[in-house]
Amino acid sequence: MNGKAQNISIADAAGFLKTNDNFYILTHLSPDGDAMGSGFGLCFALRAMGKKANVLCSDPFPKRYSFLYGDYVPMKFTPQTIVTVDLADTTLFGRELQVYGDYVDIAIDHHISNTKYAARLLLDGNATAACELIYQVLKEGNMPIDKQVAACLYTGIATDSGCFKFENTTPKAHMIAAELMGYGIPFAKINRQLFDIKSKARFMVEQYVINNLETYLDDKCAMIAVTAETVKETGLAQEEFEGLASIPMQIEGVEVGVTIKEKEPNKFKVSMRSAESVNVSDICAKLGGGGHMRAAGCTVEGDLSQVKLKLLSVIAPAMGFDLWLS
Ligand SMILES: [Mn+2]
Structure with missing residues (x-):
């Protein structure tokens, strides 16, 4: 049932x-x-208006965001209105939410790739978040915004916006953030929680990958690898190994950062990042993958050393190095 959405405005969404x-x-x-x-x-704002509202996700709410939902308790009621937020397509609903896929009344999203699965779509691809x-929407509808709602938003x-550092950060994002700061939110504490601190397990994962980081091509390509064996040895949860791709990029002079993770025996998921000029989407396409110019991915089969060789054989020429294999 994709492609049926009617585009609506901020005012329409507020009215709805x-x-x-x-x-x-x-x-x-x-x-x-x-x-x-x-x-x-959105949930807390609707509740403050005396409405019934719950937040649903197929995955558990991550503990690191518990400062947002600490005192949240689901209410008991029969749902009449299905809203999605930040949800680009129905494959991201997950198992528990799948049942609502064809019944979404309104989607509020900023992904240009939104598949228009909802009856009404408020979409702004230029919005940072x-x-x-x-x-x-809350402001337009004169709906209640308190300190907790402001902290969430x-x-x-x-x-x-990666703490207002990414390219997608707009003047509008700064202006809305400034207005939200006006509600007295503990922004320094929030930013420390979001960007500075990590769990001890995560710290150990990063320590491991940094210790085992390798560089190639005059130190312009940095690679980290996580095998199933590694995950087992560390005894740390699989989820602690997510989102490592930025680590190789932290080294000065690195133009291409590669993160390799074993998903199944001899099957590796590869994430590639580019600092500036190298098009990693093209590189990954040569291996059957794709993505964006500066962030792309692919799946490569073989044992770890074979995978590294396969990767270097396409990365080297793309970076202007002679094909040193063959
Ligand atoms: Mn988002």
Whole structure:
């Protein structure tokens, strides 16, 4: 049932939320700060209006965002209105939410790739975060924004903009964040929680991958690898090994960063990042993958040393090195 959505405005979305009740607010698998912030920000605002609202996700709410939803308790009611936030397509609903796929009344999203699965779609591909849209909807509708709602919405903008460092950070994102700061939110504490501290397990994972990092091609290509064996040896949860791709990029002079993770025996998922000029999407396409110019991925089969060789044989020429294999 994709492609059926009617595009609506901020004012339409506000009107719709105000005239409906008994909301299930759905967000995507592996919820990030924007998913959590937009889901709970909207939920708390609707509850403050005396409406019934719950946040649903097929994955558990991550503990690191518990400062947003600490005192949240699901309410008991029969849902009448299904809203999605930050949710680009129905494959991201996950097992538990799949059942709502064809019944979404309104989607609020900032992914240009949104598959228009909902009856109504508020989409702004220029918005840094879905939270930016939720804020505008609440404001437009004169709906209640308290300190907790403001903290939720600020969190989504901060996370999706990489603490206002990524290219997608807009003047508008800064202006909305500034308005949210006006609600007295503990922004320094929030940013420390989001960007500075990590679990001890995560710290150990990073220590491991840094110890085992390798560089190639005059130190312009850095590679980290995580095998199933490694995960087993460390005794750390699989999820602690997610999102490592930025680590090789932290080294000065590195132009291509490669993160290799064993998904099945002899099957490796590869994430590639580029600092500036190298098009990693083209490199990954040669191995059957794809993505964006500066962030792409592919799957490569073989044992770890074979995988590294296969990768270097396509990375080297793309970076202007002679094909040193053959
Ligand atoms: Mn988002």
